[in-house]
Amino acid sequence: MKEVKRGYVRPLDVKRGCVDMSHGSGGRAMAQLIAELFAEAFANDYLGRGDDGAVLPAAAGRLVLSTDCHVVSPLFFPGGDIGCLSVHGTLNDVAMMGATPLYLTAGFILEEGFPFADLKRIVDSMAKAAREAGVPVVAGDTKVVERGHGDGVFITTTGLGFLPEGVNLSGNRARPGDRILVSGTLGDHGMAIMAKRESLGFSSPIISDTAALHGLVAELLASGADIHVLRDPTRGGVATTLNEIAQQSAVGMMLQEPALPINTEVAAACELLGLDPLYVANEGKLVAIVAGGDAERALAALRAHPLGGRAAIIGAVHEDTHHFVQMTTGFGGRRIVDWLTGEQLPRIC
Amino acid sequence: MKYVDEFRDGELARGLAAAVTRAAERGRDYNFMEFCGGHTHAISRYGVADLLPTHVHMIHGPGCPVCVLPIGRVDMAIELALKHGVMLCTYGDTLRIPASNGLSLLKAKSQGGDIRIVYSCGDALALAQRHPERQVVFFAIGFETTTPPTVVVIRQAHALGLDNFSVLCCHVLTPAAIGHILESPEVRDYGTVPLDGFIGPAHVSTVIGSRPYEFFAEEYRKPVVIAGFEPLDVMQAILMLVKQVNEGRAEVENEFSRAVTREGNVKAQNLVAEVFELRREFEWRGLGIVPYSALRIRGHYARHDAERRFPLAYRQVADNKACECGAILRGVKSPWQCKLFGTACSPESPMGSCMVSSEGACAAHYTYGRFKELTPA
Numbered sequence: 001m002k003e004v005k006r007g008y009v010r011p012l013d014v015k016r017g018c019v020d021m022s023h024g025s026g027g028r029a030m031a032q033l034i035a036e037l038f039a040e041a042f043a044n045d046y047l048g049r050g051d052d053g054a055v056l057p058a059a060a061g062r063l064v065l066s067t068d069c070h071v072v073s074p075l076f077f078p079g080g081d082i083g084c085l086s087v088h089g090t091l092n093d094v095a096m097m098g099a100t101p102l103y104l105t106a107g108f109i110l111e112e113g114f115p116f117a118d119l120k121r122i123v124d125s126m127a128k129a130a131r132e133a134g135v136p137v138v139a140g141d142t143k144v145v146e147r148g149h150g151d152g153v154f155i156t157t158t159g160l161g162f163l164p165e166g167v168n169l170s171g172n173r174a175r176p177g178d179r180i181l182v183s184g185t186l187g188d189h190g191m192a193i194m195a196k197r198e199s200l201g202f203s204s205p206i207i208s209d210t211a212a213l214h215g216l217v218a219e220l221l222a223s224g225a226d227i228h229v230l231r232d233p234t235r236g237g238v239a240t241t242l243n244e245i246a247q248q249s250a251v252g253m254m255l256q257e258p259a260l261p262i263n264t265e266v267a268a269a270c271e272l273l274g275l276d277p278l279y280v281a282n283e284g285k286l287v288a289i290v291a292g293g294d295a296e297r298a299l300a301a302l303r304a305h306p307l308g309g310r311a312a313i314i315g316a317v318h319e320d321t322h323h324f325v326q327m328t329t330g331f332g333g334r335r336i337v338d339w340l341t342g343e344q345l346p347r348i349c
Numbered sequence: 350m351k352y353v354d355e356f357r358d359g360e361l362a363r364g365l366a367a368a369v370t371r372a373a374e375r376g377r378d379y380n381f382m383e384f385c386g387g388h389t390h391a392i393s394r395y396g397v398a399d400l401l402p403t404h405v406h407m408i409h410g411p412g413c414p415v416c417v418l419p420i421g422r423v424d425m426a427i428e429l430a431l432k433h434g435v436m437l438c439t440y441g442d443t444l445r446i447p448a449s450n451g452l453s454l455l456k457a458k459s460q461g462g463d464i465r466i467v468y469s470c471g472d473a474l475a476l477a478q479r480h481p482e483r484q485v486v487f488f489a490i491g492f493e494t495t496t497p498p499t500v501v502v503i504r505q506a507h508a509l510g511l512d513n514f515s516v517l518c519c520h521v522l523t524p525a526a527i528g529h530i531l532e533s534p535e536v537r538d539y540g541t542v543p544l545d546g547f548i549g550p551a552h553v554s555t556v557i558g559s560r561p562y563e564f565f566a567e568e569y570r571k572p573v574v575i576a577g578f579e580p581l582d583v584m585q586a587i588l589m590l591v592k593q594v595n596e597g598r599a600e601v602e603n604e605f606s607r608a609v610t611r612e613g614n615v616k617a618q619n620l621v622a623e624v625f626e627l628r629r630e631f632e633w634r635g636l637g638i639v640p641y642s643a644l645r646i647r648g649h650y651a652r653h654d655a656e657r658r659f660p661l662a663y664r665q666v667a668d669n670k671a672c673e674c675g676a677i678l679r680g681v682k683s684p685w686q687c688k689l690f691g692t693a694c695s696p697e698s699p700m701g702s703c704m705v706s707s708e709g710a711c712a713a714h715y716t717y718g719r720f721k722e723l724t725p726a
Contacts, residue, residue: 333396
């Protein structure tokens with residue numbers, strides 16, 4: 001009689017298998033999915049303990065906590081995928097507060113029928129992004145919804161960071177006389193997604209700019225420049241971000257159109273589709289509002305970093321009871337850069 | 350960006366602005382209507398009006414296809430999606446047009462209507478091929494520019510025997526609308542809309558040519574300058590119009606000669622004539638019923654005409670009483686003279702059609718220019 005192998009479970013068929021309802025049921029199948037796919041990719045001591053929660057050392061001082069849901073379609077796009085995007089997105093939100101990100105958690109909602117091969121690609125990309133950022137994924141959760149009730153995979157990540165003494169960044173700190181900086185070209189992520197979408201047949205070399213910005217932020221803060229506001233202009237683009245800040249700080253802004261850094265490919269694609277790069281999403285760029293006298297120092301710090309090579313001063317803050325964001329056009333006229341109306345692009349982050 | 354930046358050059362713009370200022374005689378006003386939404390958008394987005402002398406005024410015309418689409422036609426599209434369960438394919442601009450019963454295509458979509466945004470009518474045809482089990486309807490709107498592509502997909506569907514593809518045709522004609530404005534009592538009898546000339550359509554004219562406007566220049570003594578959609582095109586056209594007015598000429602001139610000929614695209618014109626015929630009348634938002642101003646699909650292609658395939662009835666629906674879209678589309682009023690502008694009606698919650706598309710006079714002014722009434726220059 002054949003001997004039964006104790007505790008043997010056939011390994012997950014990553015090549016051909018796919019998610020079924022049992023992977024969310026709390027039973028063996030779920031334990032196997034977590035062990036073979038998630039725990040292996042994210043391997044770290046906190047996660048390795050297999051407890052209900054991660055036990056973290058308490059830090060003295062202030063903490064920053066931020067959470068972000070990711071529902072991008074398509075899941076894979078030039079320059080990245082939903083995996084690395086979900087890590088970068090949350091790290092950047094923590095970094096925009098001036099904090100050093102320490103830990104991440106990740107929640108997955110998987111759709112029945114989603115191929116393991118795609119899931120592995122996404123999880124590996126997440127793990128790589130977290131490793132490169134030096135921030136471990138210390139806790140997580142997985143749920144499975146029936147076919148037709150999700151869109152492959154949705155990922156929610158939460159980030160915890162440490163805020164050093166003396167750093168006080170907030171959207172309400174922009175003051176008349178401040179300068180407005182961006183860390184690089186506008187609209188790359190949104191246009192990369194747009195170019196990939198099935199209904200658009202054009203092939204385009206536009207690459208998403210998805211990247212973790214906490215290194216760049218650290219350099220910027222280390223420069224000693226008096227930074228008032230940092231924000232990452234994701235959905236709604238730079239225009240929407242600046243309108244939010246203008247509202248919060250009760251100020252007006254004037255941009256200089258010729259100063260906006262925009263890749264030619266992005267400008268051309270926007271032209272073709274009737275979009276405005278100021279409203280297109282970025283996933284690896286920041287907007288900095290800096291005291292007027294420190295603008296050049298902040299610009300130099302940004303440009304010295306690999307992610308800030310095309311940083312630019314794009315405008316200034318002034319008094320305005322209407323809190324308008326305006327722009328002097330390259331043509332010589334003046335116009336409002338208003339809040340985004342409706343949606344320029346469907347599900348992009 | 351090559352072939353684009355040249356037409357947005359700030360230095361050339363300043364030179365042209367100086368030329369317009371020199372040419373425009375003191376002591377009189379110049380009132381020009383830009384017919385097309387494309388021109389309206391360029392004027393607002395690049396701040397063209399800021400460069401013009403104060404006695405040269407631009408009046409926004411009705412040439413925004415979304416703005417002139419009457420509520421009743423949008424209702425038909427919604428009915429197709431919600432009642433007849435078709436997959437309705439449409440250009441993104443139409444989604445937010447307010448329709449009857451507080452609906453819009455966007456709201457109909459959230460109520461379960463299968464409404465898809467397409468970037469070309471070819472995408473709609475491809476969807477019909479991919480979903481043979483579904484009825485796919487393309488909501489065709491626009492002036493002569495978007496008509497030829499619709500013709501091409503109808504012919505393709507016919508050749509392929511693609512029985513599940515049809516078109517809800519709402520294509521309209523530019524010359525009919527210009528004629529209607531020139532015949533309106535405000536222009537012709539009362540002179541409440543002073544009109545010294547037109548900036549003629551850019552893309553429309555690539556199809557129909559410059560010849561159709563000759564009638565207006567001769568019959569109504571109004572100069573027409575056909576211009577491209579780039580801001581320098583618009584400035585150049587304004588200069589040419591000022592000169593015509595000064596010299597007492599009323600001619601059709603072509604600033605957009607890099608794309609427009611007198612005869613236009615004859616091949617496209619022939620194709621359009623093969624698939625479409627004139628409607629006896631068509632309702633325009635703001636202009637009312639305009640005779641012979643729109644197209645319908647010929648009987649030979651009836652299988653691909655949604656109005657024949659589905660039991661649809663057109664019902665005229667009045668605009669909100671306070672909405673001034675009608676007067677704005679005829680050039681009688683400016684957006685900021687409407688009580689609803691910026692209060693009850695904004696791009697987030699448009700009441701009138703001019704607030705929907707970025708080419709609409711109200712949306713363009715709200716989005717790009719409303720600081721002019723609120724802040725000192």
